[in-house]
Amino acid sequence: MPQFALLLSTPESQYDNLSPQEIQALLAKYVAWRDGLVERNIYRGSQKLVDGTGRRLRTQNGNVIVTEGPFSESQEVLGGFFVIEVPSYEDAVEISRTCPNLVDGHLIEIRQLDPMTPASTQH
């Protein structure tokens, strides 16, 4: 079955002024959403990316140019991702619709993982 990466973006320091109660309420939504994925056996993993960092490499006139993050050209930065296993993009979209990240008004990008070539056909 195909696997999809849900890439969650959040603007940094958006939550600085939340009260402990509000932080917990928001966190509880995420925990419930994540637990839902686990219970339906479609959760395949997730990873947080370290905020405020990053490197970009690009070749210019034969030299590799390394740029240090954070990259400020976009308002939102990629904060982490989930991997889920569902039959189609439509299912992945339905799952993402209920993600608290989206409820908070932030971006989610979905990309299907390229399935590995079966071992039997490899040379």
Added chain:
Amino acid sequence: MAKPTAAPESATPCIELVDHLFRHEFGRMVSHLTRILGARNLAIAEDAVQHAMLQALQHWPFHGTPNHPKAWLIQVAYHRALDVLKKDRRLDLYDDEAETALTRQIDPRQGRAPVHFTNEVADEQLALIFVCCHPALPRPASVALTLKVVCGFGVAEIARAFLSTEIAINQRLVRAKRTIRDNNIRFEVPSPAQLPERLEAVLDVLYLLFTEGYAATTGDHLIKDDLCAEAIRLTTALTQNPATAQPEVHALLALMLFQAARLPARVDAAGDLLLLEEQDRTLWDRAMIHRGLRHLAQAAHGDHLSTYHLQAELAAAHATAGCFALTDWEHILALYNLLQQLQPTPVVLINRAIALAQVEGPAAALDALESIPYDDQSQRYHLRHTAEGEFHRQLGNLPQARTFFQRALACAHSEPERRFLEHKLKTLANEHR
């Protein structure tokens, strides 16, 4: 691409995030860190705990809730505080004493054994309350600061409790923390000689905490039983400490217990507000009322009549009336007459007018209400408009009644309050027909 973190083996979450865990832990962790760092570093302790909770929000959705959330939070807070202290190393205000104490705390091999959290918490929180209520601070600042750092309220929640703005509350908090740092206020429960002036502010704070839980100015849940329980817990701790067990403290605890005893009856199954006369009194918590009466008896020592004594007497009069019709309104009005001399605030005057309506009727009550000056606070105080509308309705002045109910609706904070007033307006429209 990198292999994502493996899925957990069990489908069930490791731990329940119990209600208000973060709110409770905020106060406990700030108290704990402030004991280690000294009261002068209260702002650093507070920042560290806030940072830890935001880190939880960033990480737990991806990595799952840790097996020991409290331990996770305090470890993150320790390290954040240490980072902040180290950053100051080059500056004049560098606090090497605090850094050493914190380093020992984080690494027990360097000295101190790890803290036994639950046992030390009560004293740490009491000590922090007394820091926040130091006489060097203006009272409103003390109250706001305690609600923020000891009780874990957000700035917006405090603003609503005070009928104030977030900007004003923030300014109060910043100035208060600066005063604590500049005066090098100590982290301790004060000595008997210092106690009276400090205790008064502490009681104000605990009562406001209770009121916030009882009246619940925020969100959908009318009654945040939990905040009432927290206020009762801290006040009980004061009555159990010989240094702080004054008659006034018993009076305040009695008041809280009488009011909390009525919590189960204050809303119906749909979460809508019930008036005192509509409540099912069999739902009142009799054991709590008896506990209240015992503390009221213990409050009857000494010669100081506090506002808490009067308010506890008022609450007792309601809590011990067998039914609404048996309420002794003349006794209640007499108590309000005393209370308005000690505390002539709009809230007291409005409640006195409501008692007056029961004794002398709506016309007299309306006269009393209209003589209360419209200050900035009572304009936003929806109870005044609701009462004024109700008295007009009883007198048959339906258009005026509607105007006041609409004003009340405009400044109602909670959903049940809103529904209560919308229902009033609907009933009024039917009466008009």
